[in-house]
Amino acid sequence: MIRNLVCILCPRGCNLTAKQENGTITVTGNTCPRGEKYAIHECTNPVRTVTSILRISNRDGIMVSVKTAAPIAKSRMFEAMEKIRSTSVEAPVHIGDVLIRDVCGADIIATKNID
16 A cells, blocks of 8 residues: 655655555655654554634633643544533633543643733
């Protein structure tokens, strides 16, 4: 199997080709070792940082922006979004506050202050 990827680890954006044969992944097109590591990880266990908004229950119509504190498995993104959508918190909220613990292996943290 051959996958064409664009490395997102630096602004260079190398065009990578990952070729998977007999359980081995060969990467070409990278200009640094990080690109090879990125391609292998993307082919074997892709992860993403989820960003969203969460309801503030004691402020009518106000939402707080949130994100996962660490990347989660791409296959679990919809599960994480369900948990975020079904949760609300009370203000005040400060940047970095953990608003939901352990959602698909990562905490959901605030990225905005709400007083």
